[in-house]
Amino acid sequence: MVCLTFLPASPSTTAMAQDAKAQSQIEKAFPHSSKCKRCHERVYEEWETSPMAKSIHSPAYRAALAVYLNSTMGKDKALCFRCHAPHVREFSDHAQLFVDQAKAGDPSLDGVACSQCHLIKSLDLSNHPPEPKYEIGSKTLYGPYGDFVQNLAHQSMELGLFQKSDLCLNCHQSVPSASNLGKTNDLLGNWDQSRAVRSGKECQTCHMPQQVGESANGEKKRKIANHSFPGRVGKLRQEAAKLDVQTKVDGDKTTVTVKVQSLVPHNLPTTHPAWASVVLGLEIKGKNLKTVFSDKRVYGRTYLDAQGQKTVFDFEATKVAEDTVLKPEETREEIFTFPTPKDTKTFDVEVGLNYAPLNGPASFLERVETESSKGSQDPVFQPIEIVRRTENVPVGK
Ligand code: HEC
Ligand code: HEC
Ligand code: HEC
Ligand code: HEC
Ligand code: HEC
Known part of the structure; x- marks a missing residue:
């Protein structure tokens, strides 16, 4: 005999109700991006195409998160979300909700969205990486305009930080690792010494290029910033490097x-x-355009874990074994030597610089494949071209 009325609510129903409550609490403090779309349609549509809109969705992120949570560092469940969904900083008790949603693959929580940037009131630059400071419960959104038009949804306030690299540094400057790698785990290098930065360029100059258009629906006449965050995706790539081939x-x-x-x-x-790595590939095509020689150079970092084994997971890294990244505005010379192609009057020299596809242990690659709806066709398994040069060379006498 079972008396249903005396059974406690099933744990899963209670958990679901608690999750829904937690999510609405989180979204009260950090309004969901869909709330901004109504009036900021252009910005929303640009942002939606950016990698940031999928910062807790990607198969690679979910697979790497799983490896992290199983690692010795994995006890801190919020760590990856500190940059991939930074509102977790204010809701560390609910880190599990972020984990569960990311794992499920179709999170309704935002990652790096509108509120996550526009509610940043200041930065604590004494920390490395810097810490964003949010004012929870405030309805004021910070941005670049001092002469903003009033609106019914929110208050606006000008904050100089929005036109400074500092805003970006809090997520892009460095990432935590198993031991304090210090400067060696710095992601950007001596960027502040570069010619571009010394001539007054900020991250926004290149990655949020300005034009004139609508800041909000129906508002015209303004300088506005592109929110598609061009990087690996987008035209900015063509400005990344030049190849000179002799x-x-x-x-x-x-x-x-x-x-x-x-x-x-x-x-x-x-x-x-x-x-992450960039590969310079060389291919020599001889008679009938058959490849007779190929070689490459890899620009990236090789990390070692506590056991001295190579690892592609920076949260396991204790040491940098090799560092071949192209430093800010560096020119690197590479020399390739090979036997002159035979039985042909000319040959082709093809040189290409590409972002390399995802790399790592087989079990990890399989996991990414399983997590992706596109399987082995997921774009992370494809290289992304930066520049390419082809020359036809006579063999001569
Ligand atoms: C709250 C953390 C955070 C802040 C602040 C932030 N970013 Fe990002 N950004 C990310 C994350 C996380 C990704 C990667 C998203 C993904 O692919 O999963 C990213 C991706 C990018 C990309 C694309 C990179 C690529 O490989 O194509 C660019 C470009 C970029 N950010 C530029 C900026 C600029 C410029 C700023 C400052 C205006 C900024 N970011 C501020 C977290 C942040
Ligand atoms: C300090 C901020 C920060 C932390 C902490 C952080 N990330 Fe990221 N993550 C970024 C940024 C910024 C990018 C974009 C980098 C780029 O494209 O150059 C990124 C990109 C990625 C990417 C590639 C883009 C994608 O979504 O597939 C993966 C995977 C990733 N992070 C996994 C993790 C994991 C797992 C953790 C936790 C162990 C973590 N990250 C912790 C800032 C961070
Ligand atoms: C990574 C941080 C970041 C994210 C995410 C982000 N913004 Fe911005 N936003 C900025 C910065 C920085 C500026 C100022 C850029 C400048 O003036 O150089 C800006 C400018 C703006 C402006 C002023 C008008 C314009 O287009 O320049 C509006 C409105 C705005 N953002 C709304 C949004 C909305 C809505 C979203 C979500 C769909 C969003 N932002 C996502 C950083 C961000
Ligand atoms: C009811 C319409 C409406 C909604 C909803 C709305 N905004 Fe706005 N927002 C505006 C208008 C109008 C302006 C003023 C534009 C101007 O001055 O050119 C503005 C200005 C801004 C600015 C610039 C502030 C400054 O001083 O630089 C930012 C940033 C911004 N909104 C972000 C957001 C975000 C994030 C959301 C979602 C949480 C959002 N807005 C929702 C109408 C709206
Ligand atoms: C003078 C222009 C310029 C400035 C300033 C600049 N970048 Fe870049 N950035 C580029 C170019 C060019 C690329 C390489 C091509 C690409 O991926 O689009 C790039 C690539 C990137 C990438 C993605 C590629 C990768 O290796 O992961 C991220 C993330 C990024 N930049 C972040 C930043 C941040 C953060 C700042 C400010 C500290 C900044 N950039 C300042 C031009 C610039």
């Missing part, structure tokens, strides 16, 4: 000298996640 045929031996000139005022690539 080929010298010397009898049976040919030498190709490639000068890779980085135009980026910070490290290329930035090395979080730790598998």
Whole structure:
């Protein structure tokens, strides 16, 4: 005989109700991006295409999060979300909710969205990385305008921080690791010494380019900033590097000298996640355009864990074994030597600089594949071209 009325509510129903309550509490403090879309449609649509809109969705993030949570550091459940969904900082008791939603693959919580930036009131620059300070319960949104138009949804306030790199540094400057790698785990390098930055450029100048348009629906005449955050995706990539290719045929031996000139005022690539790398590939195509020689150089960092084994997870890293990233505005010269192609009057020299596809242990790659609705066709498994040069070289006498 079972008397249902005396059974306690099933744990899962209670948990769901608690989660819903927690989420509405979180979204009261950090209004969901869908609330801003109504009046800021252009900004919303740009942001929606940016990687930031998917900062807790991606298969690579979810797979790496799982590895992290199983690691010795994994007790701090909020750690990854501190930058990928920074409102967790104010709701650390609910870190599990963020974890559960990210794991499920279709989170309704925002990651790096409108409120997560526009509610930042100040930064504590004494910490490394700097800490954003939010004022919970405030309805004031901070932004670049002093002469803002009033609106019915929120108060506005001008904050100079929004036109400064500092705002971006709090997530982009460095990431935690198993031991304090200090400067070696710095993601950007000596960016503040670069020509671009010394000439007055901020992160926003390149990654949030300005134009004139609507700041809110129906508002015209203003300088506005692009919110699609061009990086690996977008046209900015074409401004990342120049390749100068010189080929010298010397009898049976040919030498190709490639000068890779980085135009980026910070490290290329930035090395979080730790598998991030840029590859310079060389291919020599001889008779019938068959590849007769190929070689490459990899720009990135090799990290070692506490056991001295290579790791692609920076949260396990205790040491940097090798660092080949292109430093801010650096020109690197690479020399390739190979036998001169035979039975042909000319050959092609193809040189390309690409962001490398995802890399790591087989079990991790499989996990990413399983997490992705596109499986092995997920874009993370494809290289992304930065620049390419092809030259046809006569073999001569
Ligand atoms: C609250 C943390 C946070 C802040 C503040 C922040 N970012 Fe990001 N940003 C991220 C995260 C997380 C990603 C990666 C999203 C993903 O792909 O999962 C990202 C991605 C990017 C990308 C795309 C990178 C690529 O590989 O294509 C660019 C560009 C970028 N941010 C620029 C900026 C600029 C410029 C600022 C300052 C105006 C800024 N970010 C402020 C967290 C932040
Ligand atoms: C200090 C801020 C910060 C912390 C902490 C952080 N990330 Fe990130 N993460 C970023 C930023 C910024 C990017 C974008 C970097 C870029 O594109 O150059 C990023 C990108 C990524 C990416 C590649 C983009 C994507 O979504 O597939 C993965 C994967 C990732 N992070 C995983 C993690 C994991 C797992 C943790 C916790 C162990 C973590 N991150 C902790 C700031 C952070
Ligand atoms: C990574 C941080 C970040 C995120 C996420 C972000 N913004 Fe911004 N936003 C900025 C910065 C920085 C500026 C000022 C840029 C400048 O003037 O150079 C800005 C400017 C603005 C402005 C002034 C008009 C304009 O277009 O420049 C509005 C309105 C705005 N953001 C709304 C939003 C909305 C709505 C969202 C979400 C869909 C959003 N922002 C997401 C950082 C962010
Ligand atoms: C009812 C319409 C409406 C809604 C909803 C709305 N905004 Fe606005 N917002 C405006 C108007 C109008 C302006 C003034 C634009 C101007 O002065 O050019 C503005 C200005 C801003 C600015 C610039 C403030 C400054 O001083 O630089 C930011 C940032 C901003 N909104 C962010 C947001 C965010 C984030 C949300 C969602 C949480 C949001 N807005 C929701 C109408 C709205
Ligand atoms: C002079 C222009 C310029 C400035 C200033 C600049 N960047 Fe970049 N950034 C680039 C270019 C070019 C690339 C490489 C091509 C690409 O990925 O679009 C890049 C790439 C990136 C990437 C993605 C690629 C990667 O290696 O992960 C991130 C994230 C990024 N920048 C963040 C920042 C931050 C944060 C700042 C401010 C401290 C900043 N950038 C300042 C031009 C700039």
